Amino acid sequence: MDAAGYHGILSDIVTIATASSEASKIAVAANFLGSFSALIGRGAYQYIGDGICHARPFFLLVGRTGKSRKGTSEYTVRRIFDAAEALLEGHLPPLKRHEGGLSTGEGLGWSIRDKVEDDDGGDNGGTTDKRLYVVEAEFASAMAAASRDKCTLSPTIRMVWDGKTIAPLVKNAAWAATDPHVVINGHITAAELLAKMTDVDALSGFLNRFVILHVVRPKLVPLPRRTEKETIENMAKQVAEAVRFAIGDDVTAGNTLAVTLSPDAVKFWCGHYPALTAEEDGIAGALLVRTEIYCRMLAMIFALLDGTALIEPPHIDAALAWVNYWRDSVRYIFCTLAAKAEAERLQGAAADILEFIGLHPGCSRTDITNAFKNRNSSQEIAGALNHLMNSAPPMVKFKKVPRPDGKAGSRKILYWVT
Template sequence: MSSDFNILADAADDESLDNHRNAPRPDPACLYGLVGDVARAGSETTEANPYAVAANFIAFMSCAVGRGPYMPVGNTWHHTRMFMLHIGRSGRGRKGDAVSLLRRIEHALEALSKDASPQVHSGGLSSREGLVYLIHDGYTEGKEEVPAILDKRLLVIESEFANVLHQGRREGNTLSAALRDGWDGVSMRPATKSNRLWATDPHIAMIGAVTPSELLGLMASRELKNGFANRFLMFWAERTKMLAFPRATRQEDVDALAQRVLEVLQFCQAERWADKDHMRVELSQDARKRYEVLYYGELNDNSAGERITALIERRAPMLLRLAMLFALCDKTATVEVHHINAALAWVRYSVESVKFIFASAADEVKAAETTETAQAILAFLAERGQATRSELSKDCFKGHKTKAILDAAIDELLACNPPQIVVETVARPKGATGTPIKIYKPAAKSAKCAKREEPLGFAGDSVVRTDSETCETSPDGDTSFRTVRTVREAPDAAQARTNAHSSLVSHISQSTFEMVAATSAVEGF
């Protein structure tokens, strides 16, 4: 007993030095329905990670269903396209094994129906022109007219994703911009006057594989700022067991899975790849309530710090795309709560993976302390009404918070969407010397509300504006321009909920969120 006590005492003394953590542990809820059945079939007798098998299959299905199924969000129609990025150490990630069953299912599906399976490209990408060439609208070569590729469904398997990052570093290379367009679904126009290749209404999904060292070494800051990186659902996955003699999945099981895939694609009418937006997918009333709670909470939580937040910025649209795909795999056009929950499991898995790869354990400890400090400031200002920075330091924290942590917490509260506090500059009394005094107040109680940043994500919870970030194509069929996301003005009730449910309150219990959602009227997206 004494030795156990000594161990605990030593651990407490050395707690500040022990910042180790576990690798991301996905929730079994990720393996929902058909996706889960494929994952188990591909991993039971091999060393492939079941979640990696599932992720690859998700990308395949998100491509195969095509642009027929759509979900209306505001004034844009959204489809299922997913970019999945498998991250694992060389040799231990078993990234190739995770794709093997998918290729077998694809071949079996093609044997059942030539129109069901999308085009699969695994030869590597080098440029925007090369990508567009795979799904081009036709072009003239000399006197010869090259006919268009009518089926715009394209699954790109980039087993060496480092190649894509390398290409993005080349002067004048626009591959990363083309991939952003592909995720958004906007038509790809020529990048130069001399190039006349273009592709209208592309439907591109992607499977990438990379080691953590390659990703960290090659991911430039511009990939974080221009939205390239956060279009990928990144996940950490390595082998979960060792088998000296792995066995292939039985062919009869592959054929059975291919038949189920075909039934899903027939439900989606995927063979009508020339027709777009012919199957409307909507959330059930309960699913809308569930999504609303998540949207005002963890889907817009920015407490992990600026770098991590930039990498997980598209949690909301990814969740909706995944939920829509899970519903379609159940052969229904109605997204239910269990589809939202399965999609949420993937989003959380990706968030934890991004934190594990891009932030050290010490970074996470610092981010947690910053968030805790911010919550304490909110509570103090709610009671006091206002305070200077000096008063926050002395009266709220008794001088026990460092300047760096206090400033980081204040910045986090000011940068929330919407801001949780505002800062006002007040002149010193007449005759007094020194710089003006800054006073911090809760945002809701300030008569001079600070200029608010627009909320993130898909939900229309702010005034009408046009975002500079490209999204999906317009439903009117005009593909001449890169369309942008439009967000509608929310009623006062929705805005009040936004003020109440900041990115910080994602740390409140789920039961509290659900109680709020149950008593709130759902205003739509």
């Protein structure tokens, strides 16, 4: 990511968190921005046309299990926010956090359901605080759940990103979650994402609500050191100040702090808007349709971290760095890594077909198709044969022979191992 993306206090946070750990700067920064956004609720807002945008980003960190250190990136950030919440005790209730287990839309809504009192003075265990920070370390499981018939997880996730009320559309539903403020930070491997994602996930608005970020382990640290308590507390004080500014007097109140663009920011935004909103083909284009709204949202978050309700050009510049990294991540995962995965599948099929031809010299294409039709598509079989015949040197040779029935038409092709 361009250095502009680590604006203000975020630069200090990632420096501290990665000084003696293997955590990725990108992952640390995403955890920090997600935690801050969840903590401040719906008080800060900006108008975009007739719509209202709150600080409610969804991040999806994509990297190798155990090697990209997606989980490690949470530790320092969590210590800072625990200390910041301790400083804010009495000013706002503790942020509800949920770690893993996204499986149904009803479960997500139920955790922040409205508080309803009964005639006897009791209540349903609901809440007036609709803030929720979800860290889903097994996002592949959530994607699998969302793809099941009658599962409401996908539409519910789309609704909470939009900030719309969750209410089960069933007769005699006894609960609703009004004005939710949910932030999600998901973790997944590239292989899982490529395997689990369908065109529906991209085009339905499910995955394109997530800022997809590719993360890797940047260095080796055999003996990570614990960050000093004084350093954590100094960062926590700055975070607490930014939170106080953003939430005002009541964290449960909505739309209390209007965030606007300065005149210089308006010019800066309009200058970058054509490139930002340019359409892209294919799956990347489907996943990047929300770059404009996310750029405005992230610029607002950077302004709030600076303790101001006025977005300036550096805040937009920081947001653009995130959008550019998001775009590069999507292209890398769904073009470079997808092509590599396809090549590996092709090589696997080629190895199996080569072994079959070696055991059955002079076999026909029909023989090969019948042997592998339950494992590979016709396109994969054709691709594997082309790979074997066009390698240097060729591993398979072929011969065209007349049709056994003597009739006119395409001659039969027989294969041997070279």
